[in-house]
Ligand SMILES: Nc1ncnc2c1ncn2[C@@H]1O[C@H](COP(=O)(O)OP(=O)(O)OP(=O)(O)O)[C@@H](O)[C@H]1O
């Protein structure tokens with residue numbers, strides 16, 4: 286009984302159930318093969334997950350993860366530098382402001398010419414989306430640190446490196462996590478697009494390939510997998526934030 | 534111990550302090566009081582070496598102050614505790630920066646947290662403890678470094694009346710046990726008289742008057758009439774300041 290109540294109150298369960306019902310209603314209403322029923326899709330999903338679909342999903346997750354890690358590696362130092370040095374800020378910010386709103390997906394052909402047709406161009410495309418979010422979030426995060434904190438660590442006798450590790454870096458960590466959360470949606474969409482080109486691996490390829498083969502059940506299993514992947518990455522960011530920023 | 538000569542501080546072209554002369558002898562306490570915006574925090578930060586004066590100088594033990602000093606402890610207006618560090622890590626921060634070994638840090642930090650009655654909150658973050666407890670943590674963080682000069686900016690002003698008296702009693706007790714030179718900025722007349730051997734009354738950017746307080750050090754002073762006489766005197770000087778400002782307008 287208790288378990289049942291808990292399930293009822295769980296918001297993600299409520300959300301999933303509602304979507305399943307809506308899906309089923311659509312399936313009945315449209316009544317064609319374009320929208321297969323949830324049940325057969327889920328069965329196909331689990332069946333495919335023991336085989337090829339798992340590989341497609343994993344290669345997509347890998348591309349996004351590498352892009353996130355590289356974006357942080359580039360964006361955090363640049364953002365810190367811009368936040369702490371007026372000169373760096375006045376030099377880099379104008380460039381960042383112009384590049385930031387441009388839809389990066391338009392550069393995919395260029396990236397494929399420059400970085401090859403394989404993984405690199407796809408990863409760099411996603412990186413070019415996330416990295417600006419991180420640079421600007423870190424820069425603003427540094428600028429928002431109250432002066433009193435700098436005073437208080439100065440009076441405690443911390444050196445430059447200790448000020449970075451005890452004050453500046455922890456102050457911007459939560460900002461980095463929100464920047465990631467904001468950019469992940471766009472990243473997945475862009476990844477989906479880029480995986481239509483020059484690859485036979487990735488969830489984008491899988492879905493479009495099923496479409497071409499007119500296998501709507503498998504296509505929907507792919508869409509389901511991609512939605513789950515998005516949720517999984519979101520939850521992973523939440524989880525990481527709880528682990529590394531326990532004070533917020 | 535502190536010698537301030539002809540000190541001037543400017544923010545841009547706004548003068549925050551002008552022609553300040555002040556001497557504070559070793560192991561004495563000095564309370565600075567004055568209207569909001571008169572330059573108390575600026576004066577304290579200059580003594581801490583956080584603000585570079587635009588003219589004149591601050592000498593500490595005969596040496597001109599150029600930057601912060603390891604032996605000066607500062608408690609800022611809002612405590613300045615780092616939100617991402619637990620009470621324990623906040624207190625240990627300065628010791629770690631000095632490269633002390635772990636066992637020694639553990640001993641010192643637990644001793645001071647115990648003394649200030651906050652050991653049970655050691656693993657909590659600043660936003661998980663009360664204002665009074667937070668203030669104790671910032672006092673612990675400063676005292677654990679055993680400063681010979683302690684500068685405090687409104688150490689109790691964010692607290693309610695009862696907690697404020699607790700903190701004031703605590704500061705007096707700690708001072709009696711381990712005297713150090715102490716300068717505190719306050720906007721409470723009662724606090725200035727309770728904790729200051731010398732009471733410096735400021736007006737805009739300058740020192741208006743200095744009162745010696747012979748009753749300092751008596752924990753029960755708050756119940757005695759002499760205490761109120763000094764409070765009245767301070768109040769008189771502060772309101773003279775006010776009436777003068779009104780004349781200026
Ligand atoms: N960073 C700053 N930049 C420009 N002006 C400043 C700055 N800090 C303080 N001032 C100005 O200098 C004057 C003195 O400020 P200060 O903070 O020393 O006052 P205070 O006596 O501590 O006031 P309070 O009691 O409100 O804390 C004020 O007029 C204030 O506006």
Ligand SMILES: [Mg+2]
Nearest residue numbers: 573574610686
């Ligand atoms: Mg002040």
